[in-house]
Amino acid sequence: MPVDTESLLLAVLILVAAVLYSSVGHGGASGYLAAMALFGVAPAVMKPTALALNVLVSLIATVRFYRVGAFSWQLFLPLIAASVPMAYLGGVLTLPATLYRPVVGVVLLYAAWRFSSPPARPTMN
Numbered sequence: 001m002p003v004d005t006e007s008l009l010l011a012v013l014i015l016v017a018a019v020l021y022s023s024v025g026h027g028g029a030s031g032y033l034a035a036m037a038l039f040g041v042a043p044a045v046m047k048p049t050a051l052a053l054n055v056l057v058s059l060i061a062t063v064r065f066y067r068v069g070a071f072s073w074q075l076f077l078p079l080i081a082a083s084v085p086m087a088y089l090g091g092v093l094t095l096p097a098t099l100y101r102p103v104v105g106v107v108l109l110y111a112a113w114r115f116s117s118p119p120a121r122p123t124m125n
Helices: 005-022 029-038 043-067 073-092 097-116
Strands: none
Touching (some): 005 043, 029 043, 029 097, 043 073, 043 097
16 A cells, blocks of 8 residues: 655654654654644644654653663652643643644744743853
């Protein structure tokens, strides 16, 4: 069965997002959402797909960071205690497609702006 060009390009974009995000310890959900939004994937498909990819890539990144000694339980436990309930809340919320796409667009634009803006300079006390 032949693979169409759009599906192949989407898969490549998702792979690139996964590699880049995981290299710094992130899952990459915003990258997956951006790629799927560019290709007009339905919100009902985007949400569970991004979640599944995010969990998988985060797990791989966590294992790799742990193996090289760059994992801190002291930092991990408070983050997981807050993120699991919020992820659940985000998963049970369902927005209509007319609202979902603009919200995702604004969040992705904000993430792009933060990524491209210079980091804040540390202050000396």
